Amino acid sequence: MDKIEQLRREIAEKEAELVQLRAQLVDAEKLSAGIENDKDEGEGEWKWPLAESDYERYSRQMIVPNFGLQGQLNIKHAKVLLVGAGGLGCPAAAYLAGAGVGTLGLVDGDAVEASNLHRQVAHSTDRVGMMKVDSAVTYLKGLNPTITYRAHATHLTPQNAEEIVSQYDLVLDCTDHPTSRYLISDICVLLSKPLISASAFQTSGQLIVLNNPPGKGPCYRCVFPKPPPPESVIGCGEGGIIGPVVGVMGVLQALEAIKLLVRGDHLKSRAGDEEAVKQVGMLLFSAMGDVPFRTVRMRGKRKGCFACAGDDSALTLNELKTSMDYIQFCGVNQPVKLLQPEERISVVEYERISRESKTHLLLDVREKEHFGLSNIRGSINIPIGRFTAHRGEGSELSDLIPGDVPPDAPIYIVCRVGNDSQIATKKLKDLGVDRNGERFIGDILGGLKAWKAAVDPSLPFI
Template identity: 65%
Template structure:
């Protein structure tokens, strides 16, 4: 197995090096063609190859209407000032996944001068159905490196910067300060508040998007800096920790997150080429996308900056120093440690359960994942009761057992509970005890430590667990 992983990493590294060489060659050839095809009197603000590469967007009405001061003669009225602004801009992507990949592809294709990427994760097979900049051959490679490898082949004239780390309170100032615009392509509240705060403090406009299952939302924040609302204006309080569901648990359709990433790229271009001389900006809006809805897109007008906002109001107490020394975004968002409800003796290992199953000992196995997960794969003989059933049960009168609990469970048979990674199974086991099914401790009720992930890692690598 280690040999296979080593070979995969070697191949990914060689492909990245080859892509870099191809990009250098393409750029050198492009400059050579431009040099040989241009006279010494070339007076246009863009290179010859850039006019060819970006021609279709430069002829869009209003894209190149205004011309910067150094190119203001009558003969240059339509040289594409919008393109010049893109070429001179620097954009940072926080996250190189489902949102970052399509957004980066379109901004690289559009000719943004510099693109930076912050992400500490590596490419996994489960990413590939939606994270279009990555490939099967680059599984195990850093997402930042994989994305840049893809983008260099798309447009070698763009400068790419790799920050192969997660954005933290300690490195955020140093990284974000190098760019003009930030795209939040993350999937957790802790990151969203940090990114918004640092953008407010450094006066950077922010394009934020999210996607889950078949829905998404998009919002442009702190635009223009100091005037537009920040993330805290829109969401003063973080969502309850138990309501935060990632793609691994809730699922995501690839085109849904792709749509939101493309819209992020569009909003980024609008921010970059906007001109205050053209009039006041439109009021802040939140775009809501429902892939399965009768009306897929809806816009919600927002109130703007919130009075008394902790981050961006006139009375704001947030500072760069406080973000590094005293701000705890994990604590603010209420993110808790892994569930620990059961005593060690109430939990069994996957090896222990394999022995129970092999000996065909009488028992009941409850799988508390949602039906969609259960239908993909489950252990033989398991019964599906989704955790949502347990969470909605508030307890009946006189210890009444809800009708969704199987009635044919022999009173003497132990009950084992399994879930994805061993958190929900503890909650469910605790609920079963509260219902009195453990008969005051006479019957064993416990969970399988580590869940189906541990089963796949230690017992059956072939199970199609996701």
């Protein structure tokens, strides 16, 4: 394993070195092309607005009706920032680089992991461990070495947001958490940048173009004034995601960006153009639905919006930098504390109980897909939803406890990290299954994560 780690590190270092060298090569090529262009102009040989190689590279999109040379020039002079170089950011960046966006910036503070690769198509197996922005730029330079890339190897924060976002004309939110969505929207409002926001979860996704034109279109807070409850927010790592679902959403983000840039929306707004604001729609994608794509019409700006109500708004650049706490605003998912210490046992204790093969029941309350990948031998899967949906006394108890267990056998409950297991334990006690303490019911502290760490490291997935 050490050897593998060492090789991965060495490859990542070499890749980073290659990124540097490629950047130097592109700069040198640009310099040399610039000198040749000047010479051409001087001799009157090349009098077209794009380089010869650009006509070759971009002609297939330039000949599309309403795109044309002007569309290409608008794209070439645009600077686009993608926040997040993951499932949305990889395909979005690939299409924007391919289309010839002049400057492409990527912000991401994470490194590539093997579990990213099924959907984050700009990364690769030999770049696991490398910063995502460097890995993505390596891929993008292979695709189109003629444009400028800026890698910001950091998370976007209230402190660095102004400095980073102010360098660009248009922003794509390719992140996966509400805290970053509100921050990105707020900074785009304050700096007058249009924002293309997308998200994806499991088999569905959504997409909306915000603050377009800046100051006139709604912002993220207009659409979602309140964050979702923290317990409902599950990252893609835990909730799961189908690769092409997030891929579709990233590709649609790139498409909206290209439409916006070709039309020149980002230029009009600066000139104070008083064009009517188009109706804003939110695109909903459901991969398993009968109707995969739907658009919901949105109301425009919300009166008195915290961020975008102009003079009435409470938000300023200084306020954002010094006193906005997005984590607090979105709420913190507190660990569940429902049980007393004597109602909980450690994984080591449970391991002893299972070795002594005393009659007992071990319920695993994770979702069945999780259970199907790895579980403790002898455990029975009853997903937590069955406990929370149980209507209480009078309803069938066999939904929660298999019928063939002696009525005095102790019941142990396990989940991923030890939160849901407490909820399930409490529910059984509320239903009187413990007969006022005669029968032991308790959960396993730290769940399967602790089990893998202390007892069985071979469990393949938690």
